Structure formats: C-alpha cells, structure tokens
Amino acid sequence: MTMLDETPLLSVAGLSRYYGERVGCRDVSFEVYPGEVLAIVGESGSGKTTLLNCISTRLEPSAGSVSYRMRDGESRDLYRMSEAERRLLMRTDWGFVHQNPADGLRMTVSAGANVGERLMAVGERHYGRIRDTATHWLSRVEIAADRIDDQPRAFSGGMRQRLQIARNLVTGPRLVFMDEPTGGLDVSVQARLLDLLRGLVNDLGLAAIVVTHDLAVARLLSHRMIVMKDGRVVEEGLTDRVLDDPQAPYTQLLVSSILQV
Amino acid sequence: MSDLVSREAGTVAVRASALSKSFRMHLQGGLELPVVEGASFEVHAGECVVLGGPSGAGKSSILKMLYGNYAATGGEILIRHGEAMVDLVAASPRLVLAIRRETLGYVSQFLRTVPRVAAIDVVAEPLVARGIDAATARERAARTLERLNLPQRLWQLPPATFSGGEQQRVNIARGFITDHPVLLLDEPTASLDAANRRVVIEMIAQKKAQGVAQIGIFHDEEVREAVADRIIDVRGFGPARAA
Ligand SMILES: Nc1ncnc2c1ncn2[C@@H]1O[C@H](COP(=O)(O)OP(=O)(O)OP(=O)(O)O)[C@@H](O)[C@H]1O
Ligand SMILES: Nc1ncnc2c1ncn2[C@@H]1O[C@H](COP(=O)(O)OP(=O)(O)OP(=O)(O)O)[C@@H](O)[C@H]1O
Ligand SMILES: [Mg+2]
Ligand SMILES: [Mg+2]
Numbered sequence A: 001m002t003m004l005d006e007t008p009l010l011s012v013a014g015l016s017r018y019y020g021e022r023v024g025c026r027d028v029s030f031e032v033y034p035g036e037v038l039a040i041v042g043e044s045g046s047g048k049t050t051l052l053n054c055i056s057t058r059l060e061p062s063a064g065s066v067s068y069r070m071r072d073g074e075s076r077d078l079y080r081m082s083e084a085e086r087r088l089l090m091r092t093d094w095g096f097v098h099q100n101p102a103d104g105l106r107m108t109v110s111a112g113a114n115v116g117e118r119l120m121a122v123g124e125r126h127y128g129r130i131r132d133t134a135t136h137w138l139s140r141v142e143i144a145a146d147r148i149d150d151q152p153r154a155f156s157g158g159m160r161q162r163l164q165i166a167r168n169l170v171t172g173p174r175l176v177f178m179d180e181p182t183g184g185l186d187v188s189v190q191a192r193l194l195d196l197l198r199g200l201v202n203d204l205g206l207a208a209i210v211v212t213h214d215l216a217v218a219r220l221l222s223h224r225m226i227v228m229k230d231g232r233v234v235e236e237g238l239t240d241r242v243l244d245d246p247q248a249p250y251t252q253l254l255v256s257s258i259l260q261v
Numbered sequence B: 001m002s003d004l005v006s007r008e009a010g011t012v013a014v015r016a017s018a019l020s021k022s023f024r025m026h027l028q029g030g031l032e033l034p035v036v037e038g039a040s041f042e043v044h045a046g047e048c049v050v051l052g053g054p055s056g057a058g059k060s061s062i063l064k065m066l067y068g069n070y071a072a073t074g075g076e077i078l079i080r081h082g083e084a085m086v087d088l089v090a091a092s093p094r095l096v097l098a099i100r101r102e103t104l105g106y107v108s109q110f111l112r113t114v115p116r117v118a119a120i121d122v123v124a125e126p127l128v129a130r131g132i133d134a135a136t137a138r139e140r141a142a143r144t145l146e147r148l149n150l151p152q153r154l155w156q157l158p159p160a161t162f163s164g165g166e167q168q169r170v171n172i173a174r175g176f177i178t179d180h181p182v183l184l185l186d187e188p189t190a191s192l193d194a195a196n197r198r199v200v201i202e203m204i205a206q207k208k209a210q211g212v213a214q215i216g217i218f219h220d221e222e223v224r225e226a227v228a229d230r231i232i233d234v235r236g237f238g239p240a241r242a243a
Helices: A048-055 A083-092 A111-121 A127-139 A157-169 A187-205 A215-221 A237-243 A249-256 B003-007 B060-067 B093-104 B121-129 B134-147 B165-177 B193-207 B221-227
Strands: A011-017 A022-032 A037-042 A063-069 A075-077 A096-098 A175-178 A207-211 A226-227 A230-237 B012-025 B031-044 B048-052 B074-081 B084-087 B104-107 B180-187 B213-217 B230-233
Touching: A011 A048, A022 A048, A022 A063, A022 A207, A022 A226, A022 A230, A022 A237, A037 A215, A037 B012, A048 A175, A063 B031, A083 A096, A096 A157, A111 A127, A111 A157, A111 B230, A127 A157, A157 A187, A157 B074, A187 A215, A207 A215, A215 A237, A226 A237, A226 A249, A230 A237, A230 A249, A230 B093, B012 B213, B031 B060, B031 B074, B031 B213, B048 B060, B048 B193, B048 B221, B060 B074, B060 B104, B074 B093, B093 B104, B104 B165, B121 B134, B121 B165, B134 B165, B165 B180, B165 B193, B193 B213
Parallel strands: A037 A207, A037 A226, A096 A175, A175 A207, B048 B213, B048 B230, B104 B180, B180 B213
Antiparallel strands: A011 A022, A011 A063, A063 A075, A226 A230, B012 B031, B012 B074, B074 B084
8 A cells, every 4th residue: 555645845835926916826825745746727817827937936926935845855945045046946856848938948059959958957067978868858758869959940839849848857857837838739739748748747757737728638637736716726626526526616617618628 | 465354255345424415506506406415335345236226316426426536515435445444525635546546446437538548558557557567567458458359459549539339348448457446337338239248247246256346337237137236226315306
C-alpha cells in the first residue's frame, strides 16, 4: 500500500492580487503535492494568469503567502527569499511554459541552443554532453534531430511549443507552470501536444499547474482542478468529479456550455 | 499480506450507510432532483452484488458515488483500502485517487478515449500506474485482449474509431487487468455478442474465486442470472416522490 506523501510541494494561502481597485485574484488557497497535476479553469478575466504569475514569483501578490518545499525538504516562503535565490529556483527546480512560445524561447538562436542554454545555466559546461542532451530532448518532444541547428522562427506553432517544453524540462524540474499550453494551436496539433505532455508528466512524475479555459485539456491532463470566477475559487476537487457532477452554479454553466468533455 | 486478509470470504469490502444523492440544477432555477435516499448495503469479498431497478432509478448514480465520481449528498461509503476502512465520501481527492489506483476498479458504460493512445496501452495503463514495467503490462494487456477476442490488428490503434462492442471490450480489459479487491461494473456486456458475453461471465466468476468484491449493473437477464449472488433493488432507496 503506497502511503500518501503528506507534505505539499507548493502551498498557497490567502493569496490576493489587486490592480489598483480592480481584483486580479482574491483569497485563493490551495496545495500541490509532488507528482500532482492541478488545472486552473475559468472564463476570460477570472484571474487565472494573475494567480499563476503570483505563485511563480513573476508578479508580487498584494496579500497572502506562497511556500515551496525545497530539495532539502525545507519549506520556504517564496516572497521572503532573496531575488537571487528565487532566480536560482526558477532556473533549476521550475519550468514555465508560456502560451506564446515566443515569450519562452529565444527566437534567433538555434533549437539546440535553446535547450542547451538552460543546461549551461545550471552549470553544465561540456559541449558534447550539452549537444547530446539537447538532441535527446528534441527527440522526446518529437522534433527531428536534423532540425537542431534551425532557429525556432523556422518552426510551426506546434513545433515551437514542443521546443519550449523541451527547454523547460531539460533541467529536470520538479514543478512546471503552464499558461494555456495548447492555446492558439490547431485542434489536431493540440491533441498531439496534449498526448506528449500527458506522457512526459507521467514518466517524469512532475508536478504541474496548468491554466486552461479548455475543459477537455483539464480532463486529460489533471488530477485535480480549481474553478475560478471573478478572481475567486468557486469550486475545487477531483477533476472527473468536478466535470461530471459540478456543484457550483458557475461550474454547471461552464460544463453545460461545452458539447462534451 | 494485506490482500489475503481483505479477501477472506465474508470480509466486508464495501459498506454504504444512509447514502443519498440529489442534484441541484442551478441552471433550472435551483431545481432539486432527489435520486437516491438512504441507501445502505454491504458487499463482501468474493461476492457479486447486482443493482437492479428500472431505468432512471439511480443505479449508475450509486456506482458513480462508490467510485468518487459523483459527490454523495449524505451518508458514508466505507471501503477496505489496505488494512483500513476508509470513508470515500469524506476522502480528499488525493486519497480517492490512491484508492482507485490500489483498491477500486471501474468499468464504465462507455469508454472515454484519449487521442493517440493505442488500445493496448489504454488497457495496460492501470498496471503501469501501479509501478509495473511497461513490457510486462503490455504482455498482460495482450493476453486480456486476446481472451476478449479483440482482433490483434486493432491493438496498436487508438480506440476512438472502434465499434461500440470493440470499445467496450477495451474498457472491460482495462477494468479487469488489475487485481483490485473491489470492482464496479456498469453494464459491461450491453454491446457485446453472445460469445463475448460468456467470456465476461467467466471473467466475473474468476474474480469472485479470487475474492474480489464486485458490484454491477446488468440489464441482460442471462448475464444477471449467471453472475449475481444477490440483487439489490435500488427502488428501495428511491426518494418518496409525490404521486
Ligand atoms: N496588468 C494589469 N493591470 C490591470 N488589470 C489587470 C492587469 N492584468 C490583469 N488585469 C485584470 O485582472 C483580471 C484578471 O486577469 P487575468 O489575466 O488574470 O485573467 P485570466 O483568467 O488569465 O483571463 P484569460 O483567460 O483571458 O487569459 C481581469 O479583470 C484583468 O482585466
Ligand atoms: N450528472 C447528473 N446531473 C443531473 N442529473 C443526473 C446526473 N446523473 C444522473 N442524473 C439523474 O439521476 C437519475 C438517475 O440516473 P441514473 O443514471 O443513476 O439511473 P440508472 O438507474 O442508472 O438508469 P439506466 O438504467 O437508464 O442507466 C436520472 O433521473 C438522471 O437524469
Ligand atoms: Mg490568462
Ligand atoms: Mg445507468
């Protein structure tokens, strides 16, 4: 019998972010455990990106705390760390997959360099090993080895997104943040990307927080989900329970508005 | 070993007490739809209990609550998980997932397909999730699909384009492949031909012999007669409806 690991990897308590008078997100609390995929869903403007940015130290919260369990087992408050410590964490332990690959890639260096750069940032110096690892990761995201010297500018949207994923996973992060990872892609390209993400997350035992407005993406990728409206969490729970037996009025509306997930 | 303890004949595997479910339909002005009220029953290791009653009586709703897929409105569902009896109604999502991984299998009425995943991997997945290596899991998946007469040429294809009966056999194989001590079956034989129905009857009998507690819904008279140790008529748990 496997025991449940009782210490969360990430713990968010009473988190709020205001933009002047306007609410970004309000009083949000949740936890993420190792190997767990959490989906954050909700309509446009409900505060998903604000929340994701606040918990990944990209945006300072107005109130509340976010703590993260470091590799040494100690939980630390992210906003009490020094800027240098936070940057190291982002480089080594975390990944961030942007909706628009151009925000997460360097468009004017080669695909291989995009992946290799992250390795160099964590101290790898051996050119041959960097190139081998980059080649390996490109193949894991289904990019042919002979494209390693091409720039992402020459890639399709789906390929760019897969490259961004390789760039993020090459350093063996424990937690990956994703903001609409399949947004803006054709449906068939989305399916392939989702399948790839599902496999990688399972194989690597990654924890992930995925923002999406697509309930089918949440169904396929996540174990648990959080539903947001007007900056607040209106429902949370096991993904299939939330989708098949939604309790909150807003979740019922959301689920009934789509054809089938 | 805990599995042996829990499967001794007569051991309670599932105990539902005063279980109820009503749906509040917020899009219909908050209409309250009571479906199940005060359902209490026990299922023992090695036993196959069939939920009976007419269409709409709440059979699938009960099964879905037992799987944690529907939230119970009231009551308790104790399930033997390892050494402990755990209340599924109160369990955290993570605990529900652990219970599903180790203890609780479910064959739904329809297969939910995942794009691009081959039938054989759909079947092998519950084993892989329990830490069995991919090659062994695929080998066991192959044997289960063979037993259910799914043509080998289909194994490497995603089931999305399969016929109803083919998809259902993938679904059954996925549910039966593990050695979960509790198995929930929602009309697993509904779209099967007579030969494959008999295979499923055999598979259910085999699970019983292994001490698995099974709770099922079977519309087919012949299957029900063949597998049921007891029939629970869920109309007994129906809400008192105004005439
Ligand atoms: N930089 C900003 N300045 C002012 N208001 C902002 C800013 N960023 C976001 N907001 C507001 O905060 C609220 C939440 O926005 P957010 O981007 O988090 O929503 P979202 O759920 O990610 O939406 P979408 O699905 O459209 O990406 C919105 O009302 C938005 O207008
Ligand atoms: N997610 C849901 N939301 C709202 N109502 C539901 C939901 N699921 C089931 N119901 C309702 O609950 C009642 C019982 O349905 P259920 O599927 O449990 O019946 P059943 O006994 O399995 O019927 P059948 O033999 O036709 O499969 C029905 O009136 C159904 O419409
Ligand atoms: Mg957003
Ligand atoms: Mg039913």
